[in-house]
Amino acid sequence: MEDQELEQLRQKRLAELQGAGGSQHQQQQQQQQQQEEMRKQQADMKNSILAQVLTQDARTRLNTLALTKPEKAQMVENHLVQMVRTGQIMGKFGEDQLISLLEKLSEQTQKKTVVKYDRRRVAIDSDED
Numbered sequence: 792m793e794d795q796e797l798e799q800l801r802q803k804r805l806a807e808l809q810g811a812g813g814s815q816h817q818q819q820q821q822q823q824q825q826q827e828e829m830r831k832q833q834a835d836m837k838n839s840i841l842a843q844v845l846t847q848d849a850r851t852r853l854n855t856l857a858l859t860k861p862e863k864a865q866m867v868e869n870h871l872v873q874m875v876r877t878g879q880i881m882g883k884f885g886e887d888q889l890i891s892l893l894e895k896l897s898e899q900t901q902k903k904t905v906v907k908y909d910r911r912r913v914a915i916d917s918d919e920d
Contacts, residue, residue, distance in 0.1 A: 799904065835867075837872050838869060839870060840871075840872050840875055840884055841853070841868060841872070844875055844884050845871070845883070845884050845889070846883050846884065846885050846886065848885065848886040849884055849885055849886045849889040851889070852886055852889055852890070853867065853868070853889065856893070863896075865907065866896065866900075867889075867893060867896060869893065870892070870896065871884065871892075
């Protein structure tokens, strides 16, 4: 009798654990779906803002930049969206303005290469020879 009750308790506990594990997995999937939907909405909103603000030539230049340097294009897009939200851009943003913005951002993010020579004179210079 005790063996049967013990086996029933084990099966009941196993079913509870499986049910809890399954619900956690479902919750994680739902969270991932919600995050993916949020990313899609943000990307759609950003693209609609850029389509409204940029002229066709500027949009073409930005797309060309995205093909060659995706990180830089992403930075420029985010900067443009921020400028629109703060009211710095009222009308259409032309290609010339985009070029000047790209130059300005390039100056800010440009890495300066510095070459430093460390000569070890003790080992190289030998006056005793």
